[in-house]
Amino acid sequence: MSQVASEPVTAVETPIRLQYRYTAGHATTRFLRALTEGRLLGQRCPRCRKVYVPPRGSCPTCGVPTDEEVPLADRGIVTSFCIVNVPFVGHAIEMPYVAASVLLDGADITFQHLVQEIPAAEVRMGMRIEAVWAPREEWGPSLENIRHFRPTGEPDAAFEAYKEHL
Ligand SMILES: [Zn+2]
Known part of the structure; x- marks a missing residue:
């Protein structure tokens, strides 16, 4: 063993590159398309009435689709x-x-x-x-x-x- 091997390793440099494709889905696609027109678009839950932005297409609390679109300031x-x-x-x-x-x-x-x-x-x-x-x-x-x-x-x-x- 060399002396270097007995010293603690404190850092490692590793070049990393990730290449991926993001599939937006229906709700986020509509949100992103609205952004190309300078508009902000949310979606309201029909049950708890919360407005989500960016919308994901469903309410994480109620578990129901959020079909109603809401223009936001x-x-x-x-x-x-x-x-x-x-x-x-x-x-x-x-x-x-x-x-x-x-x-x-x-x-x-x-x-x-x-x-x-x-x-x-x-x-x-x-x-x-x-x-x-x-x-x-x-x-x-x-x-x-x-x-x-x-x-x-x-x-x-x-x-x-x-x-x-x-
Ligand atoms: Zn809800």
Whole structure:
């Protein structure tokens, strides 16, 4: 045995590449097609009345199809967030930046997106935000059509208004 073999292994570099195809399904396909037109589309559960975005075609609580489509505004509130300060391989955004749980007006679940055009230290729970869309010629079937969200300047939402959506 060499001396190197007796030293503890602390890191291993392994080049990895994954190539895969994502099959969106009916509900997500309609959501992604709406995004190509600059629209946000949710689906409402016929039983519990919750609105899901992005829709998956069924309610995970009630186990029933969610056929009713609901157009949603491109604005809402920050329910929670984190400030990213630690650089990582391939990061493309200037640090620090804010990754937030965004609850669109009329929706019952959040999705993750960026909050910018405000210092990270000033982002807060309940802050009203609106989408900043990429130029139309860049739109595709992706939530990346929205570059980020920014504050609207409206008064913050009361905690009671979003406490069930954290
Ligand atoms: Zn339901």
